[in-house]
Amino acid sequence: MGEQYSFSLTTFSPSGKLVQIEYALHAVSAGATALAIKAKNGVVIATEKKFPTLMDETSISKIGLLTPHTGMVYAGMGPDSRVLLRSGRKKAEEYFRFYKDPIPVVGVVKELASVMQEFTQSGGVRPFGVSLLIAGYDEKGPQLYQVDPSGSYWAWKASAIGKNMINAKTFLEKRYSEDLDLEDAIHTAILTLKEGFEGLMTEHNIEIGIIGNDRQFRVLTPPQVKDYLTVLG
Amino acid sequence: MSIMEYNGGAVVTMIGKNCVAIASDLRFGVQSATISTNNPKVFKINDRCFLGLSGLATDIETLYEKLVFRVNLYKLREERDISPRVFSNMVASTLYEKRFGPYFTEPVICGLEEVDGVLKPYISATDLIGAPVYTDDFLMTGPCNPALYGMCETMWRPNLEPDALFETVSQCLLSSLDRDAISGWGAMVYLITPENVTVKKLQGRQD
Numbered sequence: 001m002g003e004q005y006s007f008s009l010t011t012f013s014p015s016g017k018l019v020q021i022e023y024a025l026h027a028v029s030a031g032a033t034a035l036a037i038k039a040k041n042g043v044v045i046a047t048e049k050k051f052p053t054l055m056d057e058t059s060i061s062k063i064g065l066l067t068p069h070t071g072m073v074y075a076g077m078g079p080d081s082r083v084l085l086r087s088g089r090k091k092a093e094e095y096f097r098f099y100k101d102p103i104p105v106v107g108v109v110k111e112l113a114s115v116m117q118e119f120t121q122s123g124g125v126r127p128f129g130v131s132l133l134i135a136g137y138d139e140k141g142p143q144l145y146q147v148d149p150s151g152s153y154w155a156w157k158a159s160a161i162g163k164n165m166i167n168a169k170t171f172l173e174k175r176y177s178e179d180l181d182l183e184d185a186i187h188t189a190i191l192t193l194k195e196g197f198e199g200l201m202t203e204h205n206i207e208i209g210i211i212g213n214d215r216q217f218r219v220l221t222p223p224q225v226k227d228y229l230t231v232l233g
Numbered sequence: 234m235s236i237m238e239y240n241g242g243a244v245v246t247m248i249g250k251n252c253v254a255i256a257s258d259l260r261f262g263v264q265s266a267t268i269s270t271n272n273p274k275v276f277k278i279n280d281r282c283f284l285g286l287s288g289l290a291t292d293i294e295t296l297y298e299k300l301v302f303r304v305n306l307y308k309l310r311e312e313r314d315i316s317p318r319v320f321s322n323m324v325a326s327t328l329y330e331k332r333f334g335p336y337f338t339e340p341v342i343c344g345l346e347e348v349d350g351v352l353k354p355y356i357s358a359t360d361l362i363g364a365p366v367y368t369d370d371f372l373m374t375g376p377c378n379p380a381l382y383g384m385c386e387t388m389w390r391p392n393l394e395p396d397a398l399f400e401t402v403s404q405c406l407l408s409s410l411d412r413d414a415i416s417g418w419g420a421m422v423y424l425i426t427p428e429n430v431t432v433k434k435l436q437g438r439q440d
Contacts, residue, residue: 100322104311139313 010120010127020127021120024076024149027129028161031075033196034062035160035168036133037189038144042182042212043135045073045144046189047162048197049207063209063219067092070105070136071209071217075162076149077129084128088112105136109145109153117151131161137215164196171195182212190228203229236337237288237361239264241415243377244274244285245406246343247389248354248369249398253343255283256406256422258377259434261290262415270418270439278304280430281345281352282317283423284324287375288338288361296336300324317344321357321365328363335361339374345427352427377416380409399424399433407437 010020034047051057063073064085072088074081091111095103112132119125127149133156134145146161147153158176160168175188186208194201203225211217220228241262246255261272275285276297284300286293303323307315315323321342328336339361346355358372359365366372371389373381384405393401403422410417420435 098323098326099319101316101319107311110310 007123008121009125018120018150021150024127024129025131028076028131028149029163029165031077031130031162032062033160033162033164033168033193034073034075034133035158035165035172035189035192036073036135036144036156037158037172037176037180037185038135038142038156039180039182039185040178041142042137042185042210043142043144044182044185044189044208044210045071045133045135046193046206046208047073047075048193049205051205057204058222061207061219063207065217065219066108066134067096067102067136067217069102069138069211069215069217070108070134071211071219072132072134073207073209074130074132075165076131080128081130081132084112084115084130084132087115102138104140105134105138105143105145106140106155108136109134109147113147113151113153115151116147116149120150133159133161135209135211135217137211137213137217142211160192167196168192182210186210186228187232190232194232201229202226234264237339238376238415240288240290241376241413242274242287242290243373243375243381243406243410243413243416244287244341245371245373245381245385245402245409246285246341246356246358247371247385247393247398247402247405248356248391249393249395250391251352251354252395252398252424252426253283253345253354253356254398254402254422254424255285255341255343256402256420257285257287258375258406258410258416258418258420260416260418264415267418273421275421275423277423277430278320278344279308279314281347281425282315282320283343283425284320285341285343285374286338287341289336292336292338296327296338296340299327303327317342317346317355317357320344321355321359321367325359325363325365328359328361332362337361341372341374343425345425375416377409377413380412381405384409395424395426399431403433403435407435410437 032048036045203222244257257274261269345352
């Protein structure tokens with residue numbers, strides 16, 4: 001009898017809320033902190049990568065490349081973010097095949113947001129348990145977007161998601177300025193992560209991705225991260 | 234009789250110094266019968282991008298409408314005009330979608346492409362299933378091709394100023410039309426520069 005029905009879990013509550021989306025946001029708030037800062041000549045995204053000591057942290061990457069010129073990080077359920085990463089990559093590649101032109105940053109954001117929205121209005125599925133921070137560089141310059149489980153997206157100058165987001169955002173508000181250089185932004189990002197970090201921060205338990213004027217997104221290697229950490233003392 | 238020669242037609246495009254020209258004949262016919270003498274085959278996509286289509290008239294119309302549909306959506310979504318290079322890839326992809334039941338048209342695209350902040354002339358053409366060709370001199374399409382090739386190879390030189398380019402493309406087209414029974418009845422020539430676009434209607438042999 002149950003198999004005949006496949007209606008959406010995201011049906012409205014009397015107060016006008018979609019409870020499943022609220023719960024998805026809880027899953028995000030329980031995830032490890034991720035943050036991002038847009039500089040005048042690039043964007044930096046950073047996240048904690050705390051795993052048990054026996055786990056091989058070099059085998060897992062939380063920051064993913066969507067296209068050569070966009071990258072993303074998540075807070076929440078890792079497996080859900082992998083599905084979105086795959087979907088975003090495919091949409092971006094389809095665009096490139098059709099137009100022989102790289103997809104605009106806002107374009108890939110819209111595609112991901114659209115997928116996430118579908119899962120709040122279809123039968124037999126649940127919303128994605130992640131919020132995404134997407135960083136990219138195209139003709140409009142460096143850009144930073146956040147996408148939520150509901151499918152809403154906004155552009156940010158600097159933002160944080162996950163466990164320590166409130167404190168991190170307060171910290172970022174004080175430190176942010178319009179003419180930050182990418183190098184300054186990286187330092188600020190690391191300092192912000194440090195604020196909520198339990199224990200000693202090393203190049204093995206954080207991950208940083210950057211994109212600059214060269215429009216190539218890349219994840220910094222542990223030695224590169226170590227250099228920044230050493231400078232900050 | 235080839236389906237590509239059912240309606241006749243000729244389109245040619247040429248690159249000059251900081252300008253491009255695209256021109257077509259005006260005939261619409263059904264094999265030997267001329268139905269209309271006011272059927273230009275060059276269409277404006279936007280200020281910087283023009284499309285010329287020859288081949289089966291019904292497919293010219295449908296393909297044009299389909300491309301305009303896609304360009305309009307592109308402009309709405311991306312909030313920017315499509316550039317000639319991206320448009321020509323869109324044309325190629327659109328044609329290949331119908332690889333095993335194609336549109337019987339062979340488009341020619343021309344325009345001014347922004348490269349590092351500077352506008353540069355751009356022309357390209359594809360066959361009926363989307364195989365693209367990019368050159369920096371001239372391209373043509375239609376049953377008038379053999380005559381056009383001969384005229385353009387002889388007359389074209391690099392770095393022609395707008396007025397000279399206009400003369401060259403007009404004379405090449407008009408002379409070639411005289412060598413093709415199913416193209417002609419005058420021509421429409423578009424001269425595109427960074428500042429403006431001029432259109433002129435040429436009176437050729439009315440036969």
